[in-house]
Amino acid sequence: MAKTLISIKNLKASIEGKKILKGINLEIKEGEVHAIMGPNGSGKSTLASVLAGREIYEVTNGSVTFQGKDMLSMSPEERSREGMFLAFQYPVEIPGVSITNFMKAAVEQHREHKGLEQLTPSEFLKMMQEKKDLVEIEAKLANRAVNTGFSGGEKKKNEVFQMAMLEPKFAVLDETDSGLDIDALRIVANGVNKLKNKENAFLVITHYQRLLDYIVPDVVHVLYNGKIVKTGGKELALELEEKGYDWIKKEND
Numbered sequence: 001m002a003k004t005l006i007s008i009k010n011l012k013a014s015i016e017g018k019k020i021l022k023g024i025n026l027e028i029k030e031g032e033v034h035a036i037m038g039p040n041g042s043g044k045s046t047l048a049s050v051l052a053g054r055e056i057y058e059v060t061n062g063s064v065t066f067q068g069k070d071m072l073s074m075s076p077e078e079r080s081r082e083g084m085f086l087a088f089q090y091p092v093e094i095p096g097v098s099i100t101n102f103m104k105a106a107v108e109q110h111r112e113h114k115g116l117e118q119l120t121p122s123e124f125l126k127m128m129q130e131k132k133d134l135v136e137i138e139a140k141l142a143n144r145a146v147n148t149g150f151s152g153g154e155k156k157k158n159e160v161f162q163m164a165m166l167e168p169k170f171a172v173l174d175e176t177d178s179g180l181d182i183d184a185l186r187i188v189a190n191g192v193n194k195l196k197n198k199e200n201a202f203l204v205i206t207h208y209q210r211l212l213d214y215i216v217p218d219v220v221h222v223l224y225n226g227k228i229v230k231t232g233g234k235e236l237a238l239e240l241e242e243k244g245y246d247w248i249k250k251e252n253d
């Protein structure tokens with residue numbers, strides 16, 4: 001039996017007194033890919049933000065246990081060091097800091113936390129090269145300042161590259177940007193497919209059934225009005241694509 005990696009129980013969260021998450025229950029095991037779909041404004045990005053530990057959201061109830069530890073009491077940095085990857089925990093743009101230097105700092109922090117020795121410069125560059133090849137990122141991207149002047153697709157590539165470098169146990173990917181083209185979707189999908197193994201897990205938030213053609217999820221959830229109202233296999237995503245969300249809304253209003 002695969003071990004439970006993350007367990008979310010009756011999670012409720014608000015922003016500025018407005019209730020957004022209204023009791024989320026979700027359990028993800030090692031080796032699994034879960035997808036969350038749902039209409040605009042249902043709380044998908046809020047869930048991702050709460051998991052990332054963004055302080056603007058107030059958790060009013062429930063628990064999140066990650067590898068047996070209380071995750072809600074951890075800072076975003078601690079969550080990251082414990083093996084959680086949330087793309088937007090990183091600053092959107094860091095002018096003047098190259099991706100190489102940024103990643104070196106992040107990788108060393110993680111290694112220190114695990115009690116590993118620092119990498120030599122050549123070991124680090126070798127690791128960068130391996131991961132670049134794995135996620136098929138052009139070398140020139142890594143020499144640019146973090147996210148400065150990046151297009152949406154380039155930001156996405158960089159995110160997937162960061163994920164590859166940090167080798168997380170659990171990654172949350174929020175694909176809210178409807179501007180992503182099919183290539184960007186494919187980059188995300190390839191990244192997940194190449195990085196997934198028996199010991200890690202992914203939570204992919206998406207509007208696109210298309211993305212789920214590339215990343216085949218083990219479990220699909222529908223979030224509506226702050227709650228998971230339906231859970232199924234990959235066929236649920238196809239059903240949603242075909243029928244839209246009206247039937248979900250009718251069942252739950």
Ligand SMILES: Nc1ncnc2c1ncn2[C@@H]1O[C@H](COP(=O)(O)OP(=O)(O)OP(=O)(O)O)[C@@H](O)[C@H]1O
Pocket residue numbers: 015016018020038039040041042043044045046047056176
């Ligand atoms: N900072 C904020 N201030 C006020 N309301 C917010 C804030 N962030 C989110 N909300 C509200 O919370 C609700 C859920 O938003 P959220 O971004 O989680 O939805 P979503 O499911 O990710 O939607 P989408 O599919 O459009 O990405 C929305 O009604 C939104 O307006």
Ligand SMILES: [Mg+2]
Pocket residue numbers: 044045046176
């Ligand atoms: Mg969103």
